[in-house]
Amino acid sequence: MREAMKKLISLDRERGVITHIAALLGWDQETYMPESGIDERAEQLAIVENLAHEKAVNPGIGELLNRLEGEKDLSGQEKAYLRVSRREYDKETKLPAGLVSEMARQTSLSQAAWVQARKNNDFKRFAPHLATMIRLNLEKASALNPGAPPYDVLLDLYEIGSTERSIADVFAVMKRDLVEILGAIRSRPQSDDSFLRRRVSPAAQARMSQYFMGALGFDKHRGRLDTAAHPFTTTLGRDDIRITTRYIEDYFPSSVFSTIHEAGHALYEMGLEVGPDYSGTRLADAASMAVHESQSRMWENIIGRSLPFWGAHYGHIVPMAEGALEGVALEDFYKGVNRVEASLIRTEADEVSYGLHVIARFELESALIKGDLAVEDLPGAWNDTMHQTLGVEVPDDRRGCLQDIHWSMGSFGYFPSYALGNLYAAQFWTAMKAQIPSLERSIAAGDCSPALNWLREKVHREAAALLPSELVLKATGSSLDPSHFTGYLRKKYSAIYGF
């Protein structure tokens, strides 16, 4: 390998190791840190994050990139690595220092205001901060790519290569189909899921979580499960990937499915193997937020809420459930954990209505960024959209436009990733089933390894070497097509609800 490439990799690896130190500080803060530790922890995080930033904007990286980009005879992997490195280097260096510190300061204020506003159902308290976050995001987009429409620039930060147009096209199809499926479900009798509210102790739920981590192929030498107020996955090292869950005593499916969801993220992180030359570099990062989400949703919903999966595992879970599932037939359990009901809160939404929550946010945030929607008109626009797409009436902003943290953090363009994740997952699933005829029989026999192996080979090992659109094309043979997702939903839910 060229000396310059070796040097670039070495600088990149050191930066990567430092981000993992920051990840440990964050993980500990959410899991075990005693409460009085928070003040100094903020100082510790600031030191490590500044150090990681210094390493990322090292002008030596820019010089190495300039030199290497001019080289001939670069291998495919080298080209991919330079592309990823250039992209991240530009992202980190193009923002003026003044804007970066202003964003950090305003984000902190904005988040604090949002917490208060949500608590007190007081949108006016948050509105000026939201306006500031929009203004700063416009400045950010302009600094990164002055020629492009700002919302496109922001979308590209989360889903590389996407534009408002490309997302609007797939969302239009998805929206039409989701509304139709939701309508069909509403015309049918609702499933009973009252048994899911029976008490199961945290210790028993923890055993279930460990059971499912094992069933999915989670390598416990390279990761672990802990508890946190909000479940998350975090990478503390190339071989140290941790997930968290929480145990709600009168709703055990929460921990079961959040553990499967986070394990899906973790399996992806564990599978980002690009070979020894590039291990620990940005080439070994995830392809995108949406691809990451496709992995968690694949395991949580497509596999983890399927009848074959529960056919294999229900018999093991019933005795672990401390009597809560006694007398509950497999089919009723399956229907219970797949109950669809339009509701107000995105994070509690089922597979069908979830996409509509995301589409609403996509439409609203693009309008905010383009100036087509004024900040003070957001609550009304939100409530109208929820009424039109989900048929629900929003009683207050707390359960309306104040429910999500994202905009308060200045994350515009992030929401679409959640829905794109579902679309990618369903398209991967279609391809996987076509290529492995025995797939569902294996899952029904308790063996998830064919699914994991397919994802390892087709998705995980590509890591960041391909753009998400290239990855989908290569893995499935066709471009992103939302009909895989809506077709999957229609088939599954017509069987459950009988329409």
Added chain:
Amino acid sequence: MREAMKKLISLDRERGVITHIAALLGWDQETYMPESGIDERAEQLAIVENLAHEKAVNPGIGELLNRLEGEKDLSGQEKAYLRVSRREYDKETKLPAGLVSEMARQTSLSQAAWVQARKNNDFKRFAPHLATMIRLNLEKASALNPGAPPYDVLLDLYEIGSTERSIADVFAVMKRDLVEILGAIRSRPQSDDSFLRRRVSPAAQARMSQYFMGALGFDKHRGRLDTAAHPFTTTLGRDDIRITTRYIEDYFPSSVFSTIHEAGHALYEMGLEVGPDYSGTRLADAASMAVHESQSRMWENIIGRSLPFWGAHYGHIVPMAEGALEGVALEDFYKGVNRVEASLIRTEADEVSYGLHVIARFELESALIKGDLAVEDLPGAWNDTMHQTLGVEVPDDRRGCLQDIHWSMGSFGYFPSYALGNLYAAQFWTAMKAQIPSLERSIAAGDCSPALNWLREKVHREAAALLPSELVLKATGSSLDPSHFTGYLRKKYSAIYGF
């Protein structure tokens, strides 16, 4: 405050915060890290330790110290802070970089060789590494203080202001008395402690540990308890001090007393309050290793193995012990946890024989450093010493001179701190009892706060502002006198064993 002092404090604080990040990396490695995380964890630790070292040897600190040391009208606290800062700065900067890296490299090899040698009872495998560690320590002593006897320089690193002479003087008295007390105990019938081997589940032991942390006044908002293979205390932040223990199912006193021991260390760390100006600086460090050990031993042995203490708590512990203590009277339990028996292993030794283990190491390591004892003669010398002082026959080097990790890490001069800790603790105890006549009545009523408050005021709050010898004099009114310790032992054990 002077600008230069503010600047010095600010540099010092940043260094301190970074050492806490390293402490988190270490804590996590010993508690929760999945096993495959170890390789990258070593890289992470190296990065953070290098950064802490860079901050500590910043030439700006040297310039500020030079300037401030010449100032007039320095307050007592300022003088103390400059003394501590100068000492640590010199220690970090006086060692040539070549020696530091050579020591790091050789220590790593030496520790690995020691692990193998101990496992295979093969002293010859370790001997050349021990010779290297001695040579490097001689170079280190010479670099730090070329005019002084090397072993004095090394002792001073752990117990500031101590010399071989000063320690030999107190150890001579202690040795004579310990041998005499041990002989008296041996002439009497042995206590029964077989009930301590009854099974108690880890969960029940964990509840006992939490109970005793509460009883001692451990602030659970500023710290926590976890499990680790080898119990330790570590400071992860000014308000984040963590202890660990381990649960041996057929010997629950191990976790009870190790938790009390580590809680003693943690209470000291939590009490190092030097006011807002110097919080987070080196002035808020412990006075010395031995003073630290005095705090753990005070709580574990002098208070934690006393009859008044168990009079208050035994009734709470019996129902937590899952039947293991049913039918065991308080007095028998008290005698059981204070059983004295000369044995081979220092870390398992009782209060009486422990000091003799330390004295043996002190005599042997000073002879090794002075060249009075050749490395190849260590096993024989060790076995002779153990025979003469403890009356035990060493069957192999694994249970002899290979049992401790310290010399393999190049820590010569460290062992005396353990015994000095016992001496300090007993002298503090004498003073505390004299100043608080109701002390033992409070402890017998379950209230340890008078003891903690005394330690807070007389020991903890002084932090590093006084040398250990100054601290003992100020807190107790007299210089270090080993007769407090041996008097305490004689009184306690003559009552238990009836001599």
